[in-house]
Amino acid sequence: MSALALAPAPRSRTGLIPAPAPELQLPGVAFFGRSLAEYAQFFALDPAALRGRDVLDVAAGPSSFTAEACARRIVAVAVDPWYDRTVAELTAQVQADYARMAAQMLAQPRLFRLKAFPSLAAAEADRRGAAERFLSDYATHFIRNRYVGAALPRLPFFDGTFDLVLCAHLLFVYAARFDYDWHLAACRELVRVTADEVRIHPLCGLDGRPYPALARLRRELREAGIASEVRAVDYEFFAGAHSMLVLRRAAA
Numbered sequence: 001m002s003a004l005a006l007a008p009a010p011r012s013r014t015g016l017i018p019a020p021a022p023e024l025q026l027p028g029v030a031f032f033g034r035s036l037a038e039y040a041q042f043f044a045l046d047p048a049a050l051r052g053r054d055v056l057d058v059a060a061g062p063s064s065f066t067a068e069a070c071a072r073r074i075v076a077v078a079v080d081p082w083y084d085r086t087v088a089e090l091t092a093q094v095q096a097d098y099a100r101m102a103a104q105m106l107a108q109p110r111l112f113r114l115k116a117f118p119s120l121a122a123a124e125a126d127r128r129g130a131a132e133r134f135l136s137d138y139a140t141h142f143i144r145n146r147y148v149g150a151a152l153p154r155l156p157f158f159d160g161t162f163d164l165v166l167c168a169h170l171l172f173v174y175a176a177r178f179d180y181d182w183h184l185a186a187c188r189e190l191v192r193v194t195a196d197e198v199r200i201h202p203l204c205g206l207d208g209r210p211y212p213a214l215a216r217l218r219r220e221l222r223e224a225g226i227a228s229e230v231r232a233v234d235y236e237f238f239a240g241a242h243s244m245l246v247l248r249r250a251a252a
């Protein structure tokens with residue numbers, strides 16, 4: 001047995017083993033998605049103002065955002081590594097991940113804020129409706145390159161293709177799975193494919209705490225010619241998720 005395995009658990013000054021900080025327990029990155037209305041809240045978007053702009057949703061999951069945006073004649077494309085799967089496979093994944101998320105919401109209600117929804121049940125029903133819209137759109141529009149299978153930190157698009165690039169609930173949330181260098185490379189790649197602006201939400205992890213390396217990330221982005229701004233948003237569902245990071249190429 002290794003010395004590490006024999007090391008005693010850390011104790012607080014009271015002699016009691018401190019309780020671990022509560023956090024969502026998810027075995028992997030969840031294939032979980034939200035509606036255009038919810039995106040509009042946490043990205044502070046006016047959907048009407050997006051018409052005529054090219055929008056990319058990265059780490060899009062069951063992207064009802066993209067389905068609804070296209071229905072409103074916004075030119076939207078979604079990217080996710082799961083888009084190499086069939087609709088039957090994605091339906092099964094949605095069922096498994098939504099059940100897991102619902103169980104987590106019931107088990108850890110203190111991690112959530114009822115600002116965007118009247119209850120956790122209402123939030124779950126809304127997200128399930130969003131997944132249904134995505135699955136039906138995926139079945140009919142996958143073939144038209146609306147849903148592109150790819151993964152950060154490499155996106156299959158030319159420089160400056162999109163006016164607005166959105167990325168929700170991947171960066172910072174899963175910081176235990178993706179290291180700092182991955183985050184830096186992912187931010188640079190998101191900026192590479194936009195002609196204007198990137199928005200990333202939220203800026204906290206599965207325990208609701210702010211991403212600890214945000215200041216370093218912003219400094220190194222600045223050194224790479226990318227300006228960043230942390231902007232508060234009028235939204236909070238996961239406790240602590242009330243801001244977004246806005247990235248732009250810095251003026252020369």
Ligand SMILES: C[S@@+](CC[C@H](N)C(=O)[O-])C[C@H]1O[C@@H](n2cnc3c(N)ncnc32)[C@H](O)[C@@H]1O
Nearest residue numbers: 029030031032033034059060061151152168169
């Ligand atoms: C929690 S979902 C977020 C979906 C959507 N953006 C939202 O906020 O509702 C995270 C998504 O990130 C995708 N993902 C995992 N690794 C990725 C990577 N390296 N690059 C892009 N997307 C990734 C997962 O497949 C999953 O669909």
